[in-house]
Amino acid sequence: MSAGHYGAFALASISTLALAAPEEQSAGFIEDSHLAVMARNFYFLRDYRNAPNRSTNGEEWAQGFIADYTSGFTPGLIGFGVDAQATLGIKLDSGKGRAGRGLLAIDEDGEPRDEYSKINSAVKAKIGETVVKYGSQMPTAPVFATGTGRLIPSTAEGWSIFSNDIKDLSIDAGHFTRGTGGVSTNRDGTFFTSFGGTEFNSATFAGFTYKPISDLSFALYGAKYENLWKQAYLNANYNLVLSDLQALNFDFNAYDTREAGSAKAGKIDVLAWSFATSYSISAQKFTLAYQQIDGDEPYDYLLQDGGNAGNSVFLNNSVQYSDFNGPNEKSVQARYDLNMAPYGVPGLSFMIVSAP
Template sequence: MPTPRRAQLLALAIATVTGSPLAMAGQADSEGFIEDGHLDFLTRNLYWNHDRKDQLNDRREWGQGFRLDYNSGYTQGTLGFGIDASAYALIKLDGGNGYSGEAGVLVPDGRGSAREASSAGAAVKVRLSETELKYGNNLRPYNPVFAAADARLVPGTATGLWLTSSEISGLSAEAAHLTAAKDFNSTNGSDDFYAAYAGVSSNSVDFIGGSYAVSDQLSFSLYGSEYEDIWRQYYGNANYTYPINDSQSLNFDLNIYRTNEQGKALAGDLGVTAWSLAGAYSIGAHTFKLTYQKIDGDAPFDYLGLGPGSYHDSIYLANSSQLVDFNGPNEKSYGVFYNLDFAGYGVPGLTFGVRYIKGSDVDASDIPANSAYTWYADGSSEEHWERDFDIQYVVQSGKAKDLSLRLRQATHRIGNDASDSSSDQIRLIVEYPYSFF
């Protein structure tokens, strides 16, 4: 049950986003529960090879995942009611010989990894105008303070209440009270939420926030969250695109987080400010980007895990990468990115990206004694870098339309292996989505 304070938070959010005098266009256009329903199927094959250079076991897993999503329409009337339901399954193709359960791709079973695993979830939903409230165990919020990742065979999900609204033109708002988690390598939907780097857990997460598009060129985002007995975290973003001409543009993206300890402070004293600034120049099919990221505080910038040892996507900093996040205490990092869209050369659906990031000046010498990050103390003054390649092709037509093939390769090297390890990683992902109706 939500505490009185959390109940007030959700009530305030509902009152705010449903109080608009705009006409109830969204619900008024409903064709019905069955008529507006969608049944979608996704099959994903994922090979994951993580070659660690520190004499520890490598992490190698290969599996096949399946996801079936049914999203109903809404009943007609002032209030519309509906349901969302999903079924997930995965099959182990490889992961033995000391590799099982290490990469988070397959589901551990106590003896390694299960040959197959499945789970299901559902949520009921109600809509008034352009405002929707969901309750269930199959929620997949994705925002700067709570982003359940979909980077393995099946996505992470959460249980609770989730409110979204777009009553005001240009404004997308949301709020949630979440009480349980299911990780992407688990079938248990009653897990705790985690601070990923600290390894401590929380019974509940609350968040509220949204994004406002001032124009096609300028937008702002503000979010706040509370991970019970761990932290309160605040996020802001400003994004601006300056169109030079029809084929050239400049983009500037500023992200900033502030994290403070909360309640029992299970991760210890925090007081961390993390920010990044990215500037990108696009010309035709090419995009060039420079980034700078800084962590101010004697603890690392930490974010969401849905299970012990897992890392999700609630880090919207520019230099968060495939292998590392460049988020150590007091760390600063610089990045260079290049992306190419081959559609400009007559091959639509083919894209390529490469990036190089270097981090330095990690300083954990003043890390608090009660911190869950004391293992970082040996990482003072360390330097490291990461180089990533990403190439993807999506079939544009024919019977295999929307079939995608993606290869991601990353190399990370660190000077003293104090807080992380040097490693190479390859991910090969083959996806095929199909919509029944």
């Protein structure tokens, strides 16, 4: 998840049951509603044998259930709807001294709870191809994205706008004032930075993605974390189709981050960028990537109440073990991915990564 951690091993299996209305023209609030239920079993082991002041490994095994309901919209010029989510996490194995890996809620005495649950909801309105939403959400913007890498996803409270009214252009904006990590049931949670641990109260962002042709896209975003930093993000992605089974992909990402307001995290002047090229053939993909951090501070990003890091790190060398985002850090990645769907196991994939 982040740089500086010790060895980690995680296994997760996911199964999804989806119940949905037929795919037809927009029919209404109930007719266009969807319900999806996910069961997720997650085992996480972090090896602390070489860590100072640690006598036990970090180890958690948990079962999670996530039910997502999405309504349609009421008829009329402005349609209204509602989204809701119910989650449940159940302890299968862990204990005091081993817990704290982000799968289970922890009591004040350090003991993991046997179970924890919460319900999230948001209201929404739609005009044309523009949707405005307020409430509990899981934004996915490259400058503000909640975490999905543990048993239960994190959420943020606030408003968002997403629009597809302009051909080939999607617009995304939001303002969020509270954050709840996956293991937290605290609805008044605040935001933090992943590496500095600095608390802040709100984040605002806006951006767009432009696709002039189907295989080429550009994205540009700006964000401001209250009294912390201002940030710009740029992405360019091109997919060159060679045949029905082969393609080359080129992907460039860059973040420019500077202190803002009262600069609660101190001076920040960081340019983080990466470039990756990949070759896909049938179910296999081979990737080479280079990443560089220009600045005396790390590339930092969102952390939420409960200790779950967000997904606001679209750099190519951000992988399970490390983000390779330390001050002035440079890294190279070689990666192999295998999609098992063509071999009769849809949803299962493997990857091997070397990033010295």
